[in-house]
Amino acid sequence: MQQIFPGEVFADTADFDDGIRQLLPRYDEMLEVIIRCLPTTAGRILELGCGTGELTMKICQRCPDAEIVALDYSPRMLKFAGDKITDAGYQERWTGIQADFGEWAENPQNLDIGSEFDACVSSLAIHHLDDSMKLKLFQRIAGTLSLGGYFGNADPILAESPTLAAVYQTAREEWTTQQGNDLAQVRAKRGSSTQQGYSSQDQLATVDTQLQMLTKSGFQTVAVPWKYYNLAVFAAWV
Numbered sequence: 001m002q003q004i005f006p007g008e009v010f011a012d013t014a015d016f017d018d019g020i021r022q023l024l025p026r027y028d029e030m031l032e033v034i035i036r037c038l039p040t041t042a043g044r045i046l047e048l049g050c051g052t053g054e055l056t057m058k059i060c061q062r063c064p065d066a067e068i069v070a071l072d073y074s075p076r077m078l079k080f081a082g083d084k085i086t087d088a089g090y091q092e093r094w095t096g097i098q099a100d101f102g103e104w105a106e107n108p109q110n111l112d113i114g115s116e117f118d119a120c121v122s123s124l125a126i127h128h129l130d131d132s133m134k135l136k137l138f139q140r141i142a143g144t145l146s147l148g149g150y151f152g153n154a155d156p157i158l159a160e161s162p163t164l165a166a167v168y169q170t171a172r173e174e175w176t177t178q179q180g181n182d183l184a185q186v187r188a189k190r191g192s193s194t195q196q197g198y199s200s201q202d203q204l205a206t207v208d209t210q211l212q213m214l215t216k217s218g219f220q221t222v223a224v225p226w227k228y229y230n231l232a233v234f235a236a237w238v
């Protein structure tokens with residue numbers, strides 16, 4: 001199996017946009033919840049782990065004045081996102097930076113991406129950090145947002161029990177087959193990853209643990225506006 005960075009998911013980046021919708025239930029609905037919580041007037045937005053730019057495109061469409069700074073450590077994903085954003089005519093509003101968001105949390109002096117962001121968003125990326133790094137990242141995000149700023153994050157969560165883990169897995173597998181896709185064929189397109197920078201394969205935390213981390217990081221309002229089996233959207237405001 002081809003080696004990829006944790007979070008790239010598929011061996012060929014071109015398979016990501018279709019493949020993620022086949023593997024994960026309600027991917028677009030999940031991203032739209034992040035976007036619905038984002039004020040249309042948002043100016044400066046930070047995106048962590050932008051991947052192929054699917055969330056970025058939804059931000060550009062919702063927030064006509066938004067300028068987006070997007071971090072991703074994968075040159076392949078960043079190139080794919082940049083091409084898509086340029087094709088859509090949003091390139092003036094987008095700055096892609098190849099960087100590890102764990103490094104930004106741990107050693108912010110090494111990566112100056114500015115502060116006073118109106119919002120920070122992320123999807124399917126932060127769960128690659130271990131819990132101590134998740135906490136550091138949440139603290140870094142809280143410190144980077146302007147007063148009242150919003151943090152929206154969609155991620156898989158750790159099941160609270162083995163029974164729930166089995167329920168979540170079955171629901172996810174049924175989703176793929178109900179869409180008319182062959183699970184084995186979709187899975188065969190995935191790459192294999194070990195450690196890359198601060199990320200490794202799934203390092204999941206429960207909803208409760210993540211809400212506590214967000215509160216501890218200084219967010220005043222923390223909520224889960226959407227959840228579908230093991231996928232959750234966290235929304236938090238400083």
Ligand SMILES: C[S@@+](CC[C@H](N)C(=O)[O-])C[C@H]1O[C@@H](n2cnc3c(N)ncnc32)[C@H](O)[C@@H]1O
Nearest residue numbers: 007049051072073074077100101123124125199
């Ligand atoms: C599953 S993809 C999700 C992409 C996009 N947010 C979406 O929802 O379609 C996760 C992305 O996070 C990136 N990523 C994972 N860990 C990272 C880290 N420590 N620093 C920067 N990017 C990271 C991966 O390269 C990948 O592009």
